[in-house]
Amino acid sequence: MALKTVILFSLVSIIPVTYVSQKETPLANAVFWAARKGNLALLQLLLNSGRVDADCRDYFGTTALMVASYSGHFECVKELIMQGADINYQRETGSTALFFACQQGHNDIVQLLFEFGASTELQTQDGGTALTVASQYGHPKVVDTLLKNGANVNDQLLDGATSLFLAAQEDHVTVVRQLLSSGAKVNNPREDGTGPLWMAAQMGHSEVVKVLLLRGADRDADRKDGSTALFKAAYKGHNDVIQELLKFSPSLGLLKNGSTVLHAAVIGGNHKTVRILLEANADPMLPNKNNELPADLTKSDRILNTLHPKTVSGEIL
Template identity: 85%
Template sequence: MSTRKGNLALLQLLLNSGRVDADCRDSFGTTALMVASYSGHYDCARELIMQGTDINLQRETGSTALFFASQQGHNEVVKLLFEFGGSTEFQTKDGGTALSAACQYGHSKVVDTLLKNGANVHDQLHDGATPLFLASQEGHVTVIRQLLSSGAKVNHPREDGTAPLWMAAQMGHSEVVKVLLLRGADRDADRKDGSTALFKAAFKGHNTVIEELLKFSPSMGLLNNGSTALHAAVMGGNHKSVTLLLGANADPTLPNKNNELPADLTKSDRILRAL
């Protein structure tokens, strides 16, 4: 409670009493240092360290004090932990690391500190998601640039075949899509279900994403899922998405695997007129 509230005087009183172990844990394996790190209470974290707490203890979930500080964006605490031997090597039960947590939440200063202290830009969750994938999913452009400059693989997919570009397109993050494409992302990389970034953006009606993708001449033909991006746009019901694709020479006479034309998939007079 003293570390959660940042009460340094009470914390010192408890630790100096000789009755409390600095590494005492709750029922989930949480230590006071983890609480101080999560809450960003630098002075409490430093006091615990000076009293001999083990910086790299793991909670039941596998999280460490460094993980929590990184997740919450407390860069000064992160630096403190590194100063006294904090390690980036520990993983949570799902494969998460301090770097993946910082990237997911967009804490660019923490990401910089972690990378400078040996964090692995190629870390992966158990499903194959990399820090770059997580940052792309959440739309954190600055973090994405940091990771790419540090050697992150722009096309590395998750186990289901989802690449960072596909995920950014699905989420509507047009600036992320632009950065990834400029750094060599495969515009036509598909997931195991055969859908591409353009197909997903078209279905979702993310028109600014579609515009960015069209600058790199993605495939307008039949994809491995047996359909086209134009079919997806028509099914999504977004008139502008349809017109953008038609303006990029998408073929409205090309049938899908079920021998359906795009026009067969809508009752919208406006879209039918465009087709």
Template identity: 85%
Template sequence: MSFKKETPLANAVFWAARKGNLALLQLLLNSGRVDADCKDCYGTTALMVASYSGHYDCARELIMQGADINLQRETGSTALFFAAQQGHNDIVKLLFEFGASTEFRTKDGGTALSAASQYGHSIVVETLLKNGANVHDQLNDGATPLFLAAQQGHVTVVRQLISSGAKVNHLREDGTAPLWMAAQMGHSEVVKVLLLRGADRDTDRKDGSTALFKAAFKGHNQVIEELLKFSPSLGLLKNGSTALHAAVMGGNPKTVSLLLEANADPSLPNNNNDFPADLTKNDRILWLLRPNIANGS
């Protein structure tokens, strides 16, 4: 966290909160010459700094000295947001004890729950959910806490959110599903959990690509193995191509082999009338697709 202090005393309060120097913080606050809610030019408060830095005693002292729990920084962030983002569950609980709200949002729509989910802080996620956090929160682009957890591969958080009612097939505004994002990132365990909990294996983005197509292009073979258990489409997709075309372009022979073993059709052309074999010069892949080419026939 970066912040700019306005006065020498405020500067000292921020320094004490950041370093966890409780004695100095008490001395400054008890002097009566600086307010517990002193701010920098971005609206950052000492309580936000202590919450971000994980200094429980300093956070509690600021609260007992009258600091406003729910003040928002210029970006919309609160002390709860920062504590959740950094995984400081003791401070999250403290803030709830004194009336912290889960409803405040950052300018991009972020909440304490979305921050904790994105960073994989499962204990904090549990605390937030128990204290009324909305599992259906969305960023301005439509990304939910489940989407963010899936994107980062936090399988424990994914399970928690789904068990609390998160919608596995909720799309971001660009049409991206949590399954698609997890597949692209290579998070096979998350892909497995999402599929078992009802994720649509063939949901495509606005560009027409599916989770299997993206995983094939990236060469994420463990992801592909999980997807193939649910019989995804191996035919022509809305983007005018197939997962096998994507695998060939990605250049991973193992990926190509997995799809062929699942009965992907190497004789199926894309919308440009290109067969998968037309998209590579890799001898190993050509051998898999058309063995006679590797033999010089």
């Protein structure tokens, strides 16, 4: 079973509800609270007192600027910057204020951070960047701003997943188109060989599959386990995806994993999928590596009758 690539740090663990600064001072905790709630007046009062630093941090290295950026409070972000907050400071996980603003889709804050020198190159512990997280969460305006400010369209997580992969995985069609138009490599796979097309197919994202194919995705690219996008879509019963893939004449024969897509469809148990593949000339008499025909892998009369309309008890008449 394929695992979805997910940027490592969950929102809850990134921005706790309560804060404990390194010095555990009430004033520092109040700065975090004001940044999270968007209370500009209180934030200004605290910072102007001279008794608390704009870069006060919690135990994980989270700064008030990160909190305000995540929470979408533009004026608080601006105030913290004016008070000298470090734009590119990275918390323990590697995340920055820009990362959080991109994750949440706060494009006005993203633009503001760029005005004051935010970097697109800083990475989280799993290799995540501002562009990978904006792509994963599907924020087209943010993606556009990042690309215009020099973000690398082919950034990769440590497991090899690109921004395009993450957008394809989550069915963000607009972002997929943006990234491809900006030079994203359509066939770049993860370390396990899973490419954007394979992932979109197994998730059932037919529109993303269509876009990727039209932009040159390899219809027969396989993972290290030998399965292709069509094989996975057939197993899952994603018939809309299968129809898109069939327009590009993918392989219906024996794959590197020792089976055919028709075997996958039969195991998946969707008789409509079986019928679609048969209509595309998949061969029901082609055995797998174990010398099993597709019909040998099911007890469903409906599927058996679809495979061989003149069949009784699994035997061809």
